[in-house]
Structure formats: structure tokens, C-alpha cells
Amino acid sequence: MAKDFYGELQLGILGGGQLGRMLIQEAINFNVTIHILDPDKHAPCRDLCNRFVQGALDDFDTVYAFGKGLDMITIEIEKVNVDALEKLEEEGVMVYPQSRIIRLIQDKGLQKQFFKQNDIPTAPFQLISSKESLNNASIPLPYIQKLRRDGYDGRGVKKIISEADIEDAFEAPSLIEQWIDFDKELAIIVSRNDDGDVATFPCVEMEFNPEANLVEFLISPSTLPFEIQQRAELLAKKIAEDLQIVGLLAVELFLTKDGQLLVNELAPRPHNSGHQSIEGNFTSQFAQHLRAIFNLPPGNTATRSNAVMVNLLGEAGHDGLARYEGIEEILAMEGVYLHLYGKKFTKPFRKMGHVCVINEDREAAISTARKVQQTLRVIT
Numbered sequence: 001m002a003k004d005f006y007g008e009l010q011l012g013i014l015g016g017g018q019l020g021r022m023l024i025q026e027a028i029n030f031n032v033t034i035h036i037l038d039p040d041k042h043a044p045c046r047d048l049c050n051r052f053v054q055g056a057l058d059d060f061d062t063v064y065a066f067g068k069g070l071d072m073i074t075i076e077i078e079k080v081n082v083d084a085l086e087k088l089e090e091e092g093v094m095v096y097p098q099s100r101i102i103r104l105i106q107d108k109g110l111q112k113q114f115f116k117q118n119d120i121p122t123a124p125f126q127l128i129s130s131k132e133s134l135n136n137a138s139i140p141l142p143y144i145q146k147l148r149r150d151g152y153d154g155r156g157v158k159k160i161i162s163e164a165d166i167e168d169a170f171e172a173p174s175l176i177e178q179w180i181d182f183d184k185e186l187a188i189i190v191s192r193n194d195d196g197d198v199a200t201f202p203c204v205e206m207e208f209n210p211e212a213n214l215v216e217f218l219i220s221p222s223t224l225p226f227e228i229q230q231r232a233e234l235l236a237k238k239i240a241e242d243l244q245i246v247g248l249l250a251v252e253l254f255l256t257k258d259g260q261l262l263v264n265e266l267a268p269r270p271h272n273s274g275h276q277s278i279e280g281n282f283t284s285q286f287a288q289h290l291r292a293i294f295n296l297p298p299g300n301t302a303t304r305s306n307a308v309m310v311n312l313l314g315e316a317g318h319d320g321l322a323r324y325e326g327i328e329e330i331l332a333m334e335g336v337y338l339h340l341y342g343k344k345f346t347k348p349f350r351k352m353g354h355v356c357v358i359n360e361d362r363e364a365a366i367s368t369a370r371k372v373q374q375t376l377r378v379i380t
């Protein structure tokens with residue numbers, strides 16, 4: 001695409017949540033005009049864009065009408081109407097990531113088949129059409145069942161330990177996957193532009209909240225052996241190239257106890273595991289996504305410092321207008337950066353914001369992050 005669009009480009013973002021919000025913070029520096037589509041009239045981007053359209057992301061007519069006349073569309077969520085994007089693409093709107101990639105990634109079954117076809121290491125799996133077929137599954141127990149579509153933040157996954165659990169299994173198109181007793185979960189973010197420039201961010205380590213199945217704690221950079229990090233980077237680059245994606249791609253990986261890297265899943269957009277890049281790296285994931293979709297050279301992804309990211313989740317038992325406790329205390333701590341997402345209402349485990357802790361000393365960053373976790377609360 002032409003690189004002389006500054007000030008003229010009409011950029012549409014499907015989804016106006018926190019990812020869109022942080023993308024807008026960077027997009028301002030490129031002089032682009034921002035249009036947002038989101039079903040929620042209180043969406044975090046609502047008052048931060050040039051044009052806000054309230055409407056369903058999965059409705060053909062809504063997405064098509066929103067995109068018609070824009071120069072470029074990107075996404076902050078995969079659950080969007082791909083047929084409309086495909087039509088807009090045919091009519092000359094630049095859609096990044098491309099509609100065919102969103103279609104593939106929307107369906108975990110197609111993702112797994114793509115991994116298999118391209119020799120990308122992943123846990124053995126089987127596609128499942130009904131609960132009954134679990135009785136003669138080819139994957140031995142225990143395994144994990146995943147809905148093919150619309151699962152996120154652990155909401156579409158179920159561990160099946162014994163035959164008794166099959167009764168409670170999902171009755172929907174799904175896949176089952178070998179249970180991986182992994183050592184660590186890693187994420188690596190890669191970007192690719194239309195010229196084919198590919199760049200990866202350093203690996204990060206994730207810690208999950210077992211109750212909510214959300215990334216709760218993230219440490220950058222990873223202290224894993226260089227060789228493992230290098231393998232993860234090569235794998236992420238290979239996937240970006242196999243897909244020929246334009247934009248950012250987050251690759252979630254398992255590191256097994258015997259040192260294998262298995263790809264868990266992909267997200268073709270900025271990702272929760274890259275939030276620390278805002279303060280922790282020379283280029284943030286949001287800036288990198290924009291560079292990629294604008295066909296600009298990738299920025300320097302190196303870390304500036306150790307960074308620990310803590311998700312700020314709505315407190316259990318609190319549902320309603322959000323209030324924040326502990327902000328003064330945490331901002332008195334060294335190297336603490338607060339990001340609130342502008343969500344009016346809280347509910348248990350809702351992502352309400354995040355905090356990034358920066359410190360030259362990794363252990364100090366981790367210990368401050370733990371203090372932040374104990375101090376900062378979202379209540380009603």
C-alpha cells in the first residue's frame with residue numbers, strides 16, 4: 001500500500017474494548033482517523049474515537065455498512081462477521097489481518113488442521129461433532145475438550161479426566177486434545193507487513209489464575225535458555241510466513257517437561273500477553289501492529305527493562321458500578337504504571353485494567369507486582 005497516507009487514512013477497528021483503546025493511544029501518533037464498531041454503548045473506546053458505531057460485530061449488514069468507505073479495517077477481537085470483511089476486501093478495503101486468516105483462526109479445529117498441514121508442532125487432537133463420539137475417542141484420557149468456535153479466556157475449554165466427565169462435556173462442534181502436563185506457558189508475538197518484513201518480540205512467561213483461567217501475571221523477558229527462546233521465535237516467524245499474515249500475531253505455546261514447544265493457539269491481533277511492551281520494550285505491540293498494517297518497517301522489539309504485567313480483574317462477589325481501591329498506594333511504589341480500561345461496570349474476573357511494573361532487577365519487579373496484586377482491587 002501507499003505509505004503517504006498520513007492524515008488521510010480512515011481506519012476502522014472492529015471492537016472497542018481495551019485492545020482498541022490501547023491501539024488508539026498509538027494510532028494518534030500516525031494522524032489516522034479512527035472509526036470503532038462495538039455492540040456496547042459503554043465500550044472503552046466510545047469517547048476516544050472519531051466515529052463510534054454501536055452495532056453487532058457478527059452481523060453481516062452491520063459490519064459491511066461500517067466498513068464501506070473506509071480505507072482499512074483491523075480487529076481487536078476475532079468474533080466478527082468474516083463474510084462482510086471478505087466482501088469489503090473484494091471491493092478494495094484493506095482488511096488486516098486478512099479475512100481468510102480471521103476465518104481460519106475463528107475455528108480452533110481449522111487452526112489445528114493448519115498446524116498439522118504445515119508441520120507446526122501441536123498437541124495431538126481429534127475433531128468431535130457430538131458428545132457421544134467421545135465414548136470412542138482416539139485420544140486417551142485425560143484430555144481437554146475445546147469448543148471450535150467462540151471460546152475465550154478459558155470459557156470454551158473443559159478438562160475431561162475420566163469417563164464420568166463425558167456426561168458434562170460440551171455438546172457442540174469441538175475438538176479434543178491430549179492433556180499436556182507442561183512446564184510453562186509461553187507467548188510470543190510476531191508481526192509481518194505487506195513487504196514481508198517479520199519481527200518477533202522476546203518471549204514472555206505467563207502465569208495463569210487457575211480459578212479464572214486468565215493470564216494473571218506475566219514476566220518479560222523470559223529467562224528460559226536462549227536455545228528455547230530462539231526456537232520459539234523461529235516457530236512464530238514460520239507461522240506468520242505460512243499464513244502470510246499482515247498485522248500482529250500472538251502465538252501461545254506450551255513448553256513441555258522434555259523441552260518440546262507445542263503451539264496451543266493463535267490470535268491475529270494485539271494480545272494480553274503483550275501489554276508489558278508499552279513500557280517494557282522500545283516498541284509496543286500496539287505500535288508494531290500499526291506499523292505492520294501500514295506496511296512500515298517493524299520497530300525495535302528489544303526490552304528496555306524487566307517488566308511484570310498484572311491483570312486487574314474484577315473482585316469476586318462484586319457486580320455493578322466499578323470503584324477502585326489502592327490506586328494511591330500502588331502509584332507510590334517504584335516503577336508502577338497503571339492502565340485502567342474505562343469500563344463502567346465490574347463483575348467477577350472481568351478485565352478492568354492492568355498494571356505494568358518496570359525494574360532493572362527482575363526479582364524486585366516480581367515482588368512489587370505481587371504487592372500490587374494484593375493492594376489494588378476493583379469493587380462496587
Ligand SMILES: Nc1ncnc2c1ncn2[C@@H]1O[C@H](COP(=O)(O)OP(=O)(O)O)[C@@H](O)[C@H]1O
Pocket residue numbers: 123144146151152153154155156157177178179180181182185208213252264265
Ligand atoms: N492440551 C492442553 N493441555 C493442558 N492444558 C491446556 C491444553 N490446552 C489448553 N490448556 C490450558 O487451558 C488454557 C486455555 O486454553 P486455550 O486453548 O488457550 O483457550 P482460550 O481460547 O480460552 O485461551 C490454556 O492457556 C492452558 O492453560
Ligand SMILES: [Mg+2]
Pocket residue numbers: 252265
Ligand atoms: Mg488461549
